Amino acid sequence: MSTTSYSCGLDTVLAVLGGKWKPLILFHLSLGVHRYGxxxxxxxxxxxxVLIQQLKELQMDEVIERIDYKQIPPKVEYSITAFGLSLAKALAPLVAWGVEHMSDVERIGLRRRASFDDDQ
Incomplete structure (x- = not known):
């Protein structure tokens, strides 16, 4: 059995929500149940x-729940767990900051810089 040690609280958060898509997935599922599409x-x-991979990881980390209704046509729903909701609530101030500073970030061009860094 291996144990993971985290250096700080942010390290713990990034272990669960690391990557570009997981915070967005969590945000949308915090608003309600969604089917895959x-x-x-x-x-x-x-x-x-990538979406399937991220959903599987979030499910394994018990942040979200996947319900397969085992019917034809296939029906699968994703929802947030209580554990995931506590994380989504912790991210709420970041969402508010993003809304407040969206025009500043667009003006500065951080999105372009981030995509440039991804290409390196």
């Missing part, structure tokens, strides 16, 4: 492969 449209810009 709804979630993909809500998140926007994510490939099926």
């Amino acid at each position: 709804e979630l993909k449209r809500a998140v926007g810009g994510v490939s099926d492969k």
Whole structure:
């Protein structure tokens, strides 16, 4: 059995929500239950492969729940767990900051810089 030690609280958060898409997935699921297609449209810009991978990881980390209704046509719903909701509530101030400073970030061009860093 291996144990993981975290250096600080932010390290713990990033272990669960690391990556570009997980915070967006968590945000949208905190607003309500979504089927896969709804979630993909809500998140926007994510490939099926990456979204499926991120959803599986969030499910394994007990942040979200996947309900398969085992019917034809397939019906699968994703929802947030109580553990995930506590994390979403902790992210709420960051969402508020983002809304407040969206025009500043657009003006500065941080999005372009972030995508440039991804290409390196």
